[in-house]
Amino acid sequence: MKTLVHATRPRHWTMAALLGVALVGPANAQTPAVAPAKQRYVQGSWVNLRDAAQSQARIVAQVPANTVLQQLSERDGWCTVLYAGDARLGPPLPEPLQAHVACNLLADQPLTLAQAGKDAARAFWVAPSANRMRAYGNALPRPAALQLPALAQSHTPRMPVQYPLRPEWEAAKKLMRGGVLLRPEQEIDRGRPVNPLDNLKLATRAADHSPAVAPLASAPTLPAIAPSYFRSHTSVALLHETEADGIAAVAGSRIAVEPTAVPYGNFNRHSGPEIEFVTGFWDVGGADLAFAPALTLYAITHQGLVGARTMGRRYWDISNADHYCGGHYPGKGFDDPRNDETTAVRGYAKVSESADVLVRLVVPGRLPPDAVKVRSRRYATSWMMPADPPYRPQPERKKTAVTVHEIDLDRDGVADILRIDTPSPGGMSFEPIFEWRWYLNINGQWFPAGYWVDQECT
Structure with a gap:
């Protein structure tokens, strides 16, 4: 405002x-x-x-x-x-x-983020970042002619939307084009320590002929925990728990926003042709994120191999399109990088895009390339799949399992990262679809560190 x-x-x-x-002049004329x-x-x-x-x-x-x-x-x-x-x-x-x-x-004292509260403009200027810039742009008051009901009458889909010039917004864009260095403690907030098993809830798919998911054959157990590799919240960020701001902050990279396109109106695939949303925020309809120095993103496979790739620039998805179906991060998350937008780091394992990766992360320094210790424990469960002629003439029991992956980065016998894979019956096929949840051992306590869910696409 x-x-x-x-x-x-x-x-x-x-x-x-x-x-x-005091300014002193001649002896008889003191200021x-x-x-x-x-x-x-x-x-x-x-x-x-x-x-x-x-x-x-x-x-x-x-x-x-x-x-x-x-x-x-x-x-x-x-x-x-x-x-x-x-x-x-x-x-x-x-x-x-x-x-x-x-x-x-x-x-007498500078504002803090907590004091800025929900005022997006003040929050941006207190701690400039890409996400706070987006919130700032979305909070700027739009003239009536640029609100969705009016745009639906005046614009066709993909027609550019022109916003008025605002000096404060131009200053914000200029600042972010140059890049800013973020403070990890302002970007990483994992809340309170938790018991990872508290989130272990088996979904019961209510189908006409299928009973509830069978209980686990044996109760899952967690590995013994003690202070180990990560001693503070700012010493690691998983790509599964935070967006670009948090990753750049922990890695110590400056993050810049480089606008690439003007906003335009669009409509959802199941609606239209009226405009359902406008891309981007204020007059930034498309943008790239740039990192200096380039981020080093580490990947750890089921076999304990450690891969590393650097990323200096990435397209920023600010389309504003709703999630449709398939796997996604319901909360924050930095989508897995493709090999064509990253560069392999010499001395690390070669991890292909199709490799079975358990976790991706950044750290302030360098993660050693030595293989880590991974232990995976399976806990059997099952459900009935109803008959579906001609593909499934008779009801059939589908067997699957909850899997707890323990990742020990320094091979000291203490797990530093957990990933728990929980299956549920797909809505149409009744084949397993999974929810993955990650947890970090921060100085001897487990903290939630993001999750991924899958959905069947019909």
């Missing part, structure tokens, strides 16, 4: 004045000391600095949340400040700018 603020005509301020040092400036932080998402202490005075600069200002004085709710520039907007000013701003838009 744009917030009006206030500024004064530019003046030259000497370093002595900024520091509050009184100037009060030291007080550091303040902008609280609004996009604040106007004005050349006089009046709400309608000329705007001389616009600054985002957490911009540092030096407050010189306060009177009638207006603060006289010095603005030296903000690295998020460009290089420092040649000399500080004296301006005025409403004092209630300043604070």
